[in-house]
Amino acid sequence: MTCLPIPTSGPQKKLGLVIDLDICVGCHACAVNCKEWNTGGHSAPLTDMDPYGQDPNGVWFNRIHSFEVVDEDNDSRTVHFPKSCLHCDDAPCVTVCPTGASYKREEDGIVLVDADKCIGCKLCSWACAYGAREYDEDAGIMKKCTLCVDRIYNENLPEASRVPACVSTCPVGARSFGDLNDPTSDVSQLVADREGFDLMAELDYKPTNKYLPPRPKQNEHTVSASNKPVALTPVSTEKAGLLAQWADKVLSL
């Protein structure tokens, strides 16, 4: 059924990601490892069309966009911005689905597509504000991030590996995974401490994944009050050795 699960009174998990925009260096490793794992996982394969041709394109569950933010002082910074399914609480991609293929799991809030039911009408991709849905032209069905549902509960993997592929591979630790419904969890604490936010909160989709804002720039050492870079202090000649002082004199002639 494509109706969203009605919240029950008992404690329910709400699994999701917390992405730290301060730390992400935009290396795309999360997207590559996502593709690598998922092309053999729950929604396999992540088809590529014309991969070595003129117009290569394919299914990716995770993409990294890079933005520039210019503040009032004309000071700019680059923010790398990974984006995958946000597993919204109020997920319209689920409710618009005419077939029941798109569903939200009651037990952990993960939004999935049943590949055997999807008719490929693409309406869910129109309903998703974030562009998290990926159409597989070859299979004729919609695919999407599964939050690595085939890893996080996989008892064949060592416990430390039971996290989404993007989280396990991030070399700088910009991605965290956990239960965002539990206020004591590490991820919830992180969101509380760093004032994590929702993307496009105005649409009221109540995304589970949160983003942590870049920290303010540490400007005082490199930038003067007039916002000009401070000139480098010249190296003192006094402390140079006798030979160096002599060489300096000779060469300066």
Next chain:
Amino acid sequence: MHPAKSVILFTTASGAGYGLLFLLIIGHMFGVFPADNTLAYSGFGTAFLMIIIGLLSSTFHLGRPERAWRALTQWKSSWLSREGILAIITFGPTGIYGLCWIFAPNTTISLLLIIGVAALLLCTATVYCTSMIYACLKPVSAWHNRYVPASYLALSLSTGALLLNGILHLQGKNAPLFDMITIVLILVSVIVKFYYWKHIGETKGLSTVGSATGLGSMGKVRLLEAAHTEANYLMKEMGFQIARKHAKKLRNITFISGFILPVFLISLTGITENAGIETLSVICSIFFGAIGIVTERWLFFAEAKHTVSLYYGAQSV
């Protein structure tokens, strides 16, 4: 949004079909035009043909058309599912009404009235559901407003009227009242469409690149580097650019071909005594009306901006 030909054909053809059914049945109830079996055969035949073409065409849009029947299961939450179910149910009362008209002219008025009213309500509800498939989508602000159902309903009636008017004139049935009704319905749809265009011109979506990235409070945000070098599914499906460039010209084509010319040609068929001119102008009115409605629907898709484009370089939607 990418204007898929199959979806344009689906919404315009089935819309005109339901409009035609609606007018045929309500006109028969009130005796607006001389009702005989030829009119019933051609009217119901054309309407069902348009609806079936539309519904079949919508399945060509699917990645897995052989599973299309599954779309009838989620009526509790999905407007697309509701549309599919109502489209099928509507064949019932409308078909029975047509059969009574042709084969059982002695059907009691009260029974005919019940079937007729059910048919009228179902035709309206089906077109409303079609419009709600689009109007329920929050990420597309050009669609997420009440002008969308209003224009789908108005255009369904005016294109249906254009067809029925054509059928009446080609069969040599004199129905000056229906000429007037057609012109009024076309004028109503011009007004609704005008307000729709005014609305999408004046209102912007709530979302900006600042809210889409959450970085808006830090300063002015712009896309520095795309996620990949080539276009992906999202950019092809949601990032359609061509129509916005020519929107003004295409609106003029819709206005002139879809509204002005049909009104002029229908007035001409009403006043001319010459049967040749009458036939020619009635055929032309349908031809221009079709160009107008297809342009209108193409624009409806192509002009609409999706919030996904904020992640691909757009500043606002």
